[in-house]
Amino acid sequence: MLKQILTPFLMTALLFSLVFCGPSEETKEIQGKAKQIIGALPEKMPGSENDSEKLISLGKKLYFEKKLSMNESQSCNSCHNIEGKSAGVDNLPTSPGAFGKNGDRNSPTVLNAGFHFVQFWDGRAADLKAQAKGPILNPVEMAMPSEKEVLKRINEDAEYPKLFAEAFPNDKAPVTYDNLAGAIAAFERTLVTPSRFDDFVKGDFKAMSKAEQEGFKSFLAAGCTSCHSGNLLGGNSYRKVGLVNEYKTEDLGRFNVTKKPEDKFVFKVPSLRNITLTGPYFHDGKIATIEEAVQKMAYHQLGINLSEEETKKIVLFLGTLADKNRAN
Known part of the structure:
Protein backbone atom coordinates (compact mmCIF):
# COMPACT_ATOMS: atom_id res chain seq x y z
CA MET A 1 0.00 0.00 0.00
CA LEU A 2 2.81 2.43 0.91
CA LYS A 3 4.55 1.67 -2.40
CA GLN A 4 1.33 2.38 -4.30
CA ILE A 5 1.05 5.75 -2.57
CA LEU A 6 4.70 6.76 -2.91
CA THR A 7 5.15 5.80 -6.58
CA PRO A 8 2.69 8.41 -7.96
CA PHE A 9 4.13 10.93 -5.50
CA LEU A 10 7.69 10.30 -6.68
CA MET A 11 6.65 10.47 -10.31
CA THR A 12 4.90 13.78 -9.69
CA ALA A 13 7.97 15.12 -7.91
CA LEU A 14 10.23 14.06 -10.77
CA LEU A 15 7.95 15.64 -13.34
CA PHE A 16 7.82 18.83 -11.28
CA SER A 17 11.60 19.00 -11.12
CA LEU A 18 11.96 18.49 -14.87
CA VAL A 19 9.38 21.13 -15.74
CA PHE A 20 9.99 23.81 -13.13
CA CYS A 21 13.62 23.46 -12.16
CA GLY A 22 16.11 25.36 -14.26
CA PRO A 23 19.19 24.02 -16.06
CA SER A 24 22.07 22.55 -14.11
CA PRO A 42 23.13 36.35 -37.29
CA GLU A 43 19.62 36.47 -38.74
CA LYS A 44 20.71 38.29 -41.90
CA MET A 45 23.80 38.30 -44.10
CA PRO A 46 25.89 41.42 -44.71
CA GLY A 47 24.47 43.44 -47.61
CA SER A 48 21.00 41.92 -47.44
CA GLU A 49 19.58 45.17 -46.06
CA ASN A 50 19.85 46.61 -49.59
CA ASP A 51 18.20 43.69 -51.38
CA SER A 52 14.69 44.34 -52.68
CA GLU A 53 12.06 41.62 -53.09
CA LYS A 54 12.20 41.96 -56.87
CA LEU A 55 15.99 41.63 -56.87
CA ILE A 56 15.81 38.50 -54.72
CA SER A 57 13.03 37.05 -56.90
CA LEU A 58 15.11 37.61 -60.04
CA GLY A 59 18.12 36.06 -58.34
CA LYS A 60 16.14 32.97 -57.39
CA LYS A 61 14.94 32.51 -60.96
CA LEU A 62 18.50 32.87 -62.24
CA TYR A 63 19.80 30.44 -59.60
CA PHE A 64 17.63 27.70 -61.13
CA GLU A 65 18.12 28.85 -64.74
CA LYS A 66 19.65 26.19 -67.02
CA LYS A 67 19.96 28.65 -69.91
CA LEU A 68 23.07 29.88 -68.11
CA SER A 69 24.89 26.72 -69.21
CA MET A 70 26.05 26.09 -72.77
CA ASN A 71 23.86 23.05 -73.42
CA GLU A 72 21.14 24.17 -71.00
CA SER A 73 21.77 21.21 -68.70
CA GLN A 74 23.14 22.95 -65.62
CA SER A 75 22.05 25.64 -63.19
CA CYS A 76 23.61 26.93 -59.98
CA ASN A 77 21.32 24.49 -58.19
CA SER A 78 22.80 21.51 -60.05
CA CYS A 79 25.93 21.56 -57.87
CA HIS A 80 24.49 23.55 -54.95
CA ASN A 81 21.11 21.91 -54.48
CA ILE A 82 18.83 23.74 -52.04
CA GLU A 83 15.55 22.02 -52.88
CA GLY A 84 13.71 20.10 -50.17
CA LYS A 85 16.06 19.03 -47.41
CA SER A 86 19.17 19.30 -49.61
CA ALA A 87 21.91 21.29 -47.91
CA GLY A 88 23.26 23.40 -50.76
CA VAL A 89 25.45 20.64 -52.24
CA ASP A 90 25.06 17.66 -54.58
CA ASN A 91 26.66 15.22 -52.10
CA LEU A 92 29.16 14.06 -54.73
CA PRO A 93 32.97 13.98 -54.32
CA THR A 94 33.29 16.39 -57.26
CA SER A 95 30.56 17.69 -59.55
CA PRO A 96 29.96 16.95 -63.24
CA GLY A 97 29.74 19.97 -65.49
CA ALA A 98 27.64 20.74 -68.55
CA PHE A 99 29.41 18.18 -70.74
CA GLY A 100 29.97 15.52 -68.09
CA LYS A 101 33.53 16.30 -67.04
CA ASN A 102 34.01 16.61 -63.30
CA GLY A 103 35.64 19.54 -61.56
CA ASP A 104 38.72 19.17 -59.39
CA ARG A 105 37.18 20.14 -56.04
CA ASN A 106 34.21 19.28 -53.88
CA SER A 107 31.34 21.75 -54.26
CA PRO A 108 30.94 23.65 -50.96
CA THR A 109 27.51 24.46 -49.63
CA VAL A 110 25.87 27.72 -50.64
CA LEU A 111 24.01 27.84 -47.31
CA ASN A 112 25.33 30.73 -45.16
CA ALA A 113 28.03 31.34 -47.79
CA GLY A 114 27.54 35.11 -47.63
CA PHE A 115 28.91 35.10 -44.09
CA HIS A 116 32.27 33.72 -45.29
CA PHE A 117 35.19 36.12 -45.55
CA VAL A 118 35.98 34.93 -49.11
CA GLN A 119 34.48 32.47 -51.59
CA PHE A 120 35.76 29.21 -53.14
CA TRP A 121 38.19 26.81 -51.45
CA ASP A 122 41.12 28.99 -52.52
CA GLY A 123 39.50 32.35 -51.80
CA ARG A 124 39.80 33.60 -55.36
CA ALA A 125 36.47 35.46 -55.16
CA ALA A 126 35.95 38.22 -52.63
CA ASP A 127 32.19 37.86 -52.25
CA LEU A 128 29.04 36.13 -53.49
CA LYS A 129 28.72 38.42 -56.50
CA ALA A 130 32.25 37.68 -57.68
CA GLN A 131 31.70 33.97 -57.04
CA ALA A 132 28.50 33.87 -59.10
CA LYS A 133 30.35 35.09 -62.19
CA GLY A 134 32.85 32.24 -62.21
CA PRO A 135 31.01 28.93 -62.81
CA ILE A 136 28.92 30.26 -65.72
CA LEU A 137 32.03 30.94 -67.81
CA ASN A 138 34.08 28.03 -66.46
CA PRO A 139 34.71 25.63 -69.38
CA VAL A 140 34.26 22.56 -67.16
CA GLU A 141 31.23 23.78 -65.21
CA MET A 142 28.53 25.69 -67.11
CA ALA A 143 30.79 26.31 -70.11
CA MET A 144 29.29 29.48 -71.54
CA PRO A 145 31.81 30.98 -74.01
CA SER A 146 31.42 34.63 -73.02
CA GLU A 147 29.45 37.20 -71.07
CA LYS A 148 28.08 38.40 -74.41
CA GLU A 149 26.52 35.01 -75.13
CA VAL A 150 25.02 34.89 -71.64
CA LEU A 151 23.39 38.30 -72.07
CA LYS A 152 22.15 37.36 -75.55
CA ARG A 153 20.19 34.49 -74.06
CA ILE A 154 18.81 36.68 -71.28
CA ASN A 155 17.71 39.40 -73.70
CA GLU A 156 16.04 36.88 -76.01
CA ASP A 157 13.99 35.44 -73.15
CA ALA A 158 10.35 36.51 -72.91
CA GLU A 159 10.53 37.40 -69.20
CA TYR A 160 14.04 38.39 -68.17
CA PRO A 161 14.34 41.90 -69.71
CA LYS A 162 11.29 43.06 -67.75
CA LEU A 163 12.44 41.34 -64.55
CA PHE A 164 15.88 42.96 -64.78
CA ALA A 165 14.27 46.37 -65.36
CA GLU A 166 12.13 45.92 -62.25
CA ALA A 167 15.03 44.67 -60.14
CA PHE A 168 17.36 47.48 -61.28
CA PRO A 169 14.99 50.43 -61.79
CA ASN A 170 17.76 53.04 -61.80
CA ASP A 171 19.75 51.40 -64.62
CA LYS A 172 19.18 52.52 -68.21
CA ALA A 173 20.52 49.20 -69.48
CA PRO A 174 19.79 46.78 -66.61
CA VAL A 175 20.65 43.50 -68.37
CA THR A 176 24.36 43.25 -67.57
CA TYR A 177 26.55 40.39 -66.42
CA ASP A 178 27.35 42.31 -63.26
CA ASN A 179 23.66 42.73 -62.46
CA LEU A 180 23.01 39.06 -63.19
CA ALA A 181 25.64 38.04 -60.65
CA GLY A 182 24.38 40.65 -58.21
CA ALA A 183 20.86 39.25 -58.37
CA ILE A 184 22.05 35.69 -57.74
CA ALA A 185 24.06 36.96 -54.79
CA ALA A 186 20.99 38.70 -53.38
CA PHE A 187 19.03 35.45 -53.45
CA GLU A 188 21.93 33.55 -51.87
CA ARG A 189 21.96 36.07 -49.03
CA THR A 190 18.56 34.72 -47.99
CA LEU A 191 19.98 31.22 -47.37
CA VAL A 192 20.55 31.58 -43.62
CA THR A 193 20.11 28.38 -41.61
Whole structure:
Protein backbone atom coordinates (compact mmCIF):
# COMPACT_ATOMS: atom_id res chain seq x y z
CA MET A 1 0.00 0.00 0.00
CA LEU A 2 2.81 2.43 0.91
CA LYS A 3 4.55 1.67 -2.40
CA GLN A 4 1.33 2.38 -4.30
CA ILE A 5 1.05 5.75 -2.57
CA LEU A 6 4.70 6.76 -2.91
CA THR A 7 5.15 5.80 -6.58
CA PRO A 8 2.69 8.41 -7.96
CA PHE A 9 4.13 10.93 -5.50
CA LEU A 10 7.69 10.30 -6.68
CA MET A 11 6.65 10.47 -10.31
CA THR A 12 4.90 13.78 -9.69
CA ALA A 13 7.97 15.12 -7.91
CA LEU A 14 10.23 14.06 -10.77
CA LEU A 15 7.95 15.64 -13.34
CA PHE A 16 7.82 18.83 -11.28
CA SER A 17 11.60 19.00 -11.12
CA LEU A 18 11.96 18.49 -14.87
CA VAL A 19 9.38 21.13 -15.74
CA PHE A 20 9.99 23.81 -13.13
CA CYS A 21 13.62 23.46 -12.16
CA GLY A 22 16.11 25.36 -14.26
CA PRO A 23 19.19 24.02 -16.06
CA SER A 24 22.07 22.55 -14.11
CA GLU A 25 25.12 24.63 -13.35
CA GLU A 26 27.11 22.51 -15.79
CA THR A 27 24.61 23.21 -18.59
CA LYS A 28 24.77 26.92 -17.80
CA GLU A 29 28.55 26.77 -17.99
CA ILE A 30 28.48 24.96 -21.34
CA GLN A 31 25.95 27.44 -22.71
CA GLY A 32 28.15 30.30 -21.54
CA LYS A 33 31.14 28.88 -23.39
CA ALA A 34 29.06 28.26 -26.52
CA LYS A 35 27.89 31.87 -26.47
CA GLN A 36 31.33 33.29 -25.80
CA ILE A 37 33.45 31.12 -28.10
CA ILE A 38 31.03 30.50 -30.99
CA GLY A 39 27.95 32.69 -30.70
CA ALA A 40 24.67 32.55 -32.56
CA LEU A 41 24.38 32.88 -36.31
CA PRO A 42 23.13 36.35 -37.29
CA GLU A 43 19.62 36.47 -38.74
CA LYS A 44 20.71 38.29 -41.90
CA MET A 45 23.80 38.30 -44.10
CA PRO A 46 25.89 41.42 -44.71
CA GLY A 47 24.47 43.44 -47.61
CA SER A 48 21.00 41.92 -47.44
CA GLU A 49 19.58 45.17 -46.06
CA ASN A 50 19.85 46.61 -49.59
CA ASP A 51 18.20 43.69 -51.38
CA SER A 52 14.69 44.34 -52.68
CA GLU A 53 12.06 41.62 -53.09
CA LYS A 54 12.20 41.96 -56.87
CA LEU A 55 15.99 41.63 -56.87
CA ILE A 56 15.81 38.50 -54.72
CA SER A 57 13.03 37.05 -56.90
CA LEU A 58 15.11 37.61 -60.04
CA GLY A 59 18.12 36.06 -58.34
CA LYS A 60 16.14 32.97 -57.39
CA LYS A 61 14.94 32.51 -60.96
CA LEU A 62 18.50 32.87 -62.24
CA TYR A 63 19.80 30.44 -59.60
CA PHE A 64 17.63 27.70 -61.13
CA GLU A 65 18.12 28.85 -64.74
CA LYS A 66 19.65 26.19 -67.02
CA LYS A 67 19.96 28.65 -69.91
CA LEU A 68 23.07 29.88 -68.11
CA SER A 69 24.89 26.72 -69.21
CA MET A 70 26.05 26.09 -72.77
CA ASN A 71 23.86 23.05 -73.42
CA GLU A 72 21.14 24.17 -71.00
CA SER A 73 21.77 21.21 -68.70
CA GLN A 74 23.14 22.95 -65.62
CA SER A 75 22.05 25.64 -63.19
CA CYS A 76 23.61 26.93 -59.98
CA ASN A 77 21.32 24.49 -58.19
CA SER A 78 22.80 21.51 -60.05
CA CYS A 79 25.93 21.56 -57.87
CA HIS A 80 24.49 23.55 -54.95
CA ASN A 81 21.11 21.91 -54.48
CA ILE A 82 18.83 23.74 -52.04
CA GLU A 83 15.55 22.02 -52.88
CA GLY A 84 13.71 20.10 -50.17
CA LYS A 85 16.06 19.03 -47.41
CA SER A 86 19.17 19.30 -49.61
CA ALA A 87 21.91 21.29 -47.91
CA GLY A 88 23.26 23.40 -50.76
CA VAL A 89 25.45 20.64 -52.24
CA ASP A 90 25.06 17.66 -54.58
CA ASN A 91 26.66 15.22 -52.10
CA LEU A 92 29.16 14.06 -54.73
CA PRO A 93 32.97 13.98 -54.32
CA THR A 94 33.29 16.39 -57.26
CA SER A 95 30.56 17.69 -59.55
CA PRO A 96 29.96 16.95 -63.24
CA GLY A 97 29.74 19.97 -65.49
CA ALA A 98 27.64 20.74 -68.55
CA PHE A 99 29.41 18.18 -70.74
CA GLY A 100 29.97 15.52 -68.09
CA LYS A 101 33.53 16.30 -67.04
CA ASN A 102 34.01 16.61 -63.30
CA GLY A 103 35.64 19.54 -61.56
CA ASP A 104 38.72 19.17 -59.39
CA ARG A 105 37.18 20.14 -56.04
CA ASN A 106 34.21 19.28 -53.88
CA SER A 107 31.34 21.75 -54.26
CA PRO A 108 30.94 23.65 -50.96
CA THR A 109 27.51 24.46 -49.63
CA VAL A 110 25.87 27.72 -50.64
CA LEU A 111 24.01 27.84 -47.31
CA ASN A 112 25.33 30.73 -45.16
CA ALA A 113 28.03 31.34 -47.79
CA GLY A 114 27.54 35.11 -47.63
CA PHE A 115 28.91 35.10 -44.09
CA HIS A 116 32.27 33.72 -45.29
CA PHE A 117 35.19 36.12 -45.55
CA VAL A 118 35.98 34.93 -49.11
CA GLN A 119 34.48 32.47 -51.59
CA PHE A 120 35.76 29.21 -53.14
CA TRP A 121 38.19 26.81 -51.45
CA ASP A 122 41.12 28.99 -52.52
CA GLY A 123 39.50 32.35 -51.80
CA ARG A 124 39.80 33.60 -55.36
CA ALA A 125 36.47 35.46 -55.16
CA ALA A 126 35.95 38.22 -52.63
CA ASP A 127 32.19 37.86 -52.25
CA LEU A 128 29.04 36.13 -53.49
CA LYS A 129 28.72 38.42 -56.50
CA ALA A 130 32.25 37.68 -57.68
CA GLN A 131 31.70 33.97 -57.04
CA ALA A 132 28.50 33.87 -59.10
CA LYS A 133 30.35 35.09 -62.19
CA GLY A 134 32.85 32.24 -62.21
CA PRO A 135 31.01 28.93 -62.81
CA ILE A 136 28.92 30.26 -65.72
CA LEU A 137 32.03 30.94 -67.81
CA ASN A 138 34.08 28.03 -66.46
CA PRO A 139 34.71 25.63 -69.38
CA VAL A 140 34.26 22.56 -67.16
CA GLU A 141 31.23 23.78 -65.21
CA MET A 142 28.53 25.69 -67.11
CA ALA A 143 30.79 26.31 -70.11
CA MET A 144 29.29 29.48 -71.54
CA PRO A 145 31.81 30.98 -74.01
CA SER A 146 31.42 34.63 -73.02
CA GLU A 147 29.45 37.20 -71.07
CA LYS A 148 28.08 38.40 -74.41
CA GLU A 149 26.52 35.01 -75.13
CA VAL A 150 25.02 34.89 -71.64
CA LEU A 151 23.39 38.30 -72.07
CA LYS A 152 22.15 37.36 -75.55
CA ARG A 153 20.19 34.49 -74.06
CA ILE A 154 18.81 36.68 -71.28
CA ASN A 155 17.71 39.40 -73.70
CA GLU A 156 16.04 36.88 -76.01
CA ASP A 157 13.99 35.44 -73.15
CA ALA A 158 10.35 36.51 -72.91
CA GLU A 159 10.53 37.40 -69.20
CA TYR A 160 14.04 38.39 -68.17
CA PRO A 161 14.34 41.90 -69.71
CA LYS A 162 11.29 43.06 -67.75
CA LEU A 163 12.44 41.34 -64.55
CA PHE A 164 15.88 42.96 -64.78
CA ALA A 165 14.27 46.37 -65.36
CA GLU A 166 12.13 45.92 -62.25
CA ALA A 167 15.03 44.67 -60.14
CA PHE A 168 17.36 47.48 -61.28
CA PRO A 169 14.99 50.43 -61.79
CA ASN A 170 17.76 53.04 -61.80
CA ASP A 171 19.75 51.40 -64.62
CA LYS A 172 19.18 52.52 -68.21
CA ALA A 173 20.52 49.20 -69.48
CA PRO A 174 19.79 46.78 -66.61
CA VAL A 175 20.65 43.50 -68.37
CA THR A 176 24.36 43.25 -67.57
CA TYR A 177 26.55 40.39 -66.42
CA ASP A 178 27.35 42.31 -63.26
CA ASN A 179 23.66 42.73 -62.46
CA LEU A 180 23.01 39.06 -63.19
CA ALA A 181 25.64 38.04 -60.65
CA GLY A 182 24.38 40.65 -58.21
CA ALA A 183 20.86 39.25 -58.37
CA ILE A 184 22.05 35.69 -57.74
CA ALA A 185 24.06 36.96 -54.79
CA ALA A 186 20.99 38.70 -53.38
CA PHE A 187 19.03 35.45 -53.45
CA GLU A 188 21.93 33.55 -51.87
CA ARG A 189 21.96 36.07 -49.03
CA THR A 190 18.56 34.72 -47.99
CA LEU A 191 19.98 31.22 -47.37
CA VAL A 192 20.55 31.58 -43.62
CA THR A 193 20.11 28.38 -41.61
CA PRO A 194 19.31 28.73 -37.89
CA SER A 195 20.02 25.60 -35.86
CA ARG A 196 19.32 24.04 -32.46
CA PHE A 197 22.78 25.16 -31.42
CA ASP A 198 21.71 28.77 -31.99
CA ASP A 199 18.63 28.21 -29.84
CA PHE A 200 20.90 26.85 -27.11
CA VAL A 201 23.24 29.84 -27.35
CA LYS A 202 20.25 32.18 -27.08
CA GLY A 203 19.13 30.55 -23.83
CA ASP A 204 16.97 27.56 -24.76
CA PHE A 205 18.76 25.06 -22.53
CA LYS A 206 16.64 22.18 -23.79
CA ALA A 207 17.69 22.71 -27.41
CA MET A 208 20.74 20.46 -26.92
CA SER A 209 20.65 17.12 -25.15
CA LYS A 210 23.09 16.24 -22.40
CA ALA A 211 25.00 14.01 -24.84
CA GLU A 212 25.23 16.85 -27.39
CA GLN A 213 26.49 19.20 -24.71
CA GLU A 214 29.14 16.64 -23.82
CA GLY A 215 30.03 16.53 -27.50
CA PHE A 216 30.58 20.28 -27.49
CA LYS A 217 32.91 19.88 -24.51
CA SER A 218 34.86 17.22 -26.44
CA PHE A 219 34.97 19.55 -29.47
CA LEU A 220 36.57 22.24 -27.29
CA ALA A 221 38.90 19.83 -25.51
CA ALA A 222 40.26 18.47 -28.78
CA GLY A 223 41.23 21.97 -29.90
CA CYS A 224 38.89 22.11 -32.90
CA THR A 225 38.22 25.81 -32.35
CA SER A 226 41.82 26.62 -33.27
CA CYS A 227 40.47 26.55 -36.85
CA HIS A 228 36.69 26.29 -36.53
CA SER A 229 35.89 29.45 -34.59
CA GLY A 230 33.33 32.24 -34.75
CA ASN A 231 29.62 31.85 -35.34
CA LEU A 232 30.23 29.96 -38.59
CA LEU A 233 32.72 27.62 -36.89
CA GLY A 234 35.03 28.31 -39.82
CA GLY A 235 34.73 30.26 -43.04
CA ASN A 236 36.89 33.06 -41.62
CA SER A 237 40.51 31.98 -42.19
CA TYR A 238 42.93 29.94 -44.28
CA ARG A 239 44.86 26.89 -43.07
CA LYS A 240 47.30 24.45 -44.58
CA VAL A 241 45.73 21.01 -44.95
CA GLY A 242 48.09 18.60 -43.21
CA LEU A 243 49.37 21.20 -40.79
CA VAL A 244 50.82 18.62 -38.36
CA ASN A 245 50.67 15.35 -40.29
CA GLU A 246 50.81 15.37 -44.08
CA TYR A 247 47.58 15.02 -46.05
CA LYS A 248 48.44 13.72 -49.52
CA THR A 249 46.95 15.87 -52.25
CA GLU A 250 48.15 17.23 -55.57
CA ASP A 251 45.94 20.30 -55.23
CA LEU A 252 48.15 23.27 -54.32
CA GLY A 253 45.18 25.27 -53.05
CA ARG A 254 45.63 28.99 -52.57
CA PHE A 255 49.09 28.87 -54.16
CA ASN A 256 47.36 28.69 -57.54
CA VAL A 257 45.94 32.15 -56.82
CA THR A 258 48.83 33.92 -55.06
CA LYS A 259 51.88 31.99 -56.35
CA LYS A 260 53.39 32.38 -52.88
CA PRO A 261 55.30 29.28 -51.68
CA GLU A 262 53.82 29.60 -48.21
CA ASP A 263 50.32 29.20 -49.70
CA LYS A 264 50.92 25.68 -51.01
CA PHE A 265 48.20 23.29 -49.77
CA VAL A 266 46.43 26.20 -48.04
CA PHE A 267 42.62 26.31 -48.22
CA LYS A 268 39.79 28.25 -46.68
CA VAL A 269 38.64 26.58 -43.47
CA PRO A 270 35.11 25.32 -44.20
CA SER A 271 32.25 26.27 -41.94
CA LEU A 272 30.89 23.44 -39.82
CA ARG A 273 27.33 24.71 -40.20
CA ASN A 274 25.26 21.90 -41.77
CA ILE A 275 28.40 19.77 -41.93
CA THR A 276 26.57 16.53 -41.11
CA LEU A 277 24.42 17.07 -44.23
CA THR A 278 27.09 18.04 -46.76
CA GLY A 279 29.35 15.01 -47.20
CA PRO A 280 31.59 13.79 -48.72
CA TYR A 281 34.29 15.94 -47.20
CA PHE A 282 37.49 17.94 -47.71
CA HIS A 283 38.47 19.90 -50.81
CA ASP A 284 38.86 16.69 -52.81
CA GLY A 285 35.67 15.01 -51.59
CA LYS A 286 37.61 11.86 -50.74
CA ILE A 287 36.35 11.45 -47.17
CA ALA A 288 33.00 9.67 -47.20
CA THR A 289 31.69 9.99 -43.64
CA ILE A 290 31.55 12.69 -41.01
CA GLU A 291 33.14 10.34 -38.48
CA GLU A 292 36.15 9.77 -40.72
CA ALA A 293 36.38 13.49 -41.44
CA VAL A 294 36.49 14.33 -37.73
CA GLN A 295 39.18 11.73 -37.05
CA LYS A 296 41.33 12.73 -40.01
CA MET A 297 41.10 16.43 -39.20
CA ALA A 298 42.17 15.73 -35.63
CA TYR A 299 45.13 13.71 -36.89
CA HIS A 300 46.28 15.90 -39.79
CA GLN A 301 45.59 19.31 -38.26
CA LEU A 302 46.00 18.76 -34.52
CA GLY A 303 48.24 15.72 -34.34
CA ILE A 304 45.89 13.72 -32.13
CA ASN A 305 44.14 10.38 -32.51
CA LEU A 306 40.55 10.56 -31.33
CA SER A 307 38.94 7.45 -29.90
CA GLU A 308 35.70 6.18 -31.40
CA GLU A 309 33.87 7.41 -28.31
CA GLU A 310 35.33 10.91 -28.58
CA THR A 311 34.54 10.98 -32.29
CA LYS A 312 30.92 9.96 -31.69
CA LYS A 313 30.53 12.69 -29.08
CA ILE A 314 31.86 15.37 -31.42
CA VAL A 315 29.66 14.16 -34.27
CA LEU A 316 26.63 14.37 -31.98
CA PHE A 317 27.47 18.01 -31.30
CA LEU A 318 28.01 18.73 -35.02
CA GLY A 319 24.48 17.52 -35.66
CA THR A 320 23.13 20.46 -33.65
CA LEU A 321 24.61 22.83 -36.26
CA ALA A 322 22.26 21.59 -39.00
CA ASP A 323 19.45 23.73 -40.34
CA LYS A 324 16.34 22.91 -38.32
CA ASN A 325 14.33 22.69 -41.55
CA ARG A 326 16.75 20.28 -43.20
CA ALA A 327 17.92 18.06 -40.36
CA ASN A 328 16.33 14.61 -40.26
